[in-house]
Amino acid sequence: MTHSCGHQAERDLSDRAADRRAGFAEWLSKQECTDCWRAAKDGHEQEKAAWLEAKRTEEQAASEAWSEQYRMPPLEGRERAVAWGVRCRHQVLAAAYTALVLEGETSEAEWEEIEEAARTITRAGWWIDQRSSEPGDLTELLEAATGADRPTENPHF
Template sequence: MAVRTTWTVTHSPCGHEVEHNLSDRPADRRAGFARWLSGRTCTNCWKASRTGDTLGREAWLAARRAAEQAAATEWAEQFDMPPLDGPERALEWGERSRHQLVTTAYTALVVEGTWDDADWAALEEKIRAVTRAGWWIDQRDADGVDVPELLDAAGDDDRGTENPYQ
């Protein structure tokens, strides 16, 4: 006798009874999945609750980006970080990426690591030297402990120049 593929599940949060085709799951996992589904709202109720949000996904994302940008701007002012260079649409993303990567590096190297203030001050100078927004965007997924090596590998075109006429 074959294990059934269609399960009638009563979703306890909303009380709806729905037929679920579980044929895409291995036979030995269907009953457990049906039990798990019974503790969740049905698909229609779940979708209705998502569209009823006062903040849609795009609005939520815009609010989050604005908060991240404000934190990055405040951090850059507090630690005297230079403005980044690059295309207009990359500047804010680069600032957020730099902020997140540098704070992660500080936590990994100083707070949790063995670096002292002098070591960090030397690294901060290297951080200030890299002003190309694209470089910071490219490094956004790097580990904090890798920042010193990444900064050493940064090319001359990633570094700013003190000559305003160049």
């Protein structure tokens, strides 16, 4: 059979019911051969990977600029985790600001306190772990992470 790409291939259709062979053969002839299909698929995957890399680079630059503008301290951890953590911190805090201040009832002064607490968390992994959290939970998450409002623990246990 000749495929739409012009390549010819032999295909055993004996495993198909006799009344379905002709229709399947016609459908196959309108498709690219396996090699051409794989080559096109690989090309699309490379394009997707390049697009994703460009998107991450853009997000990273925006997150780093935001971190500098809002005096966020550098994060600690492995190099890849730090880069991801910076993006996550930016996304978590931006979403929380929108939900709590712009759309909610948190004042700018209250937000500054939240922001100060956020500055104390410099472990990249913590921000990565919070990337899917609800914006309204940020205050509680920060309190848990910083030990604020925790009862003092008995040092003998």
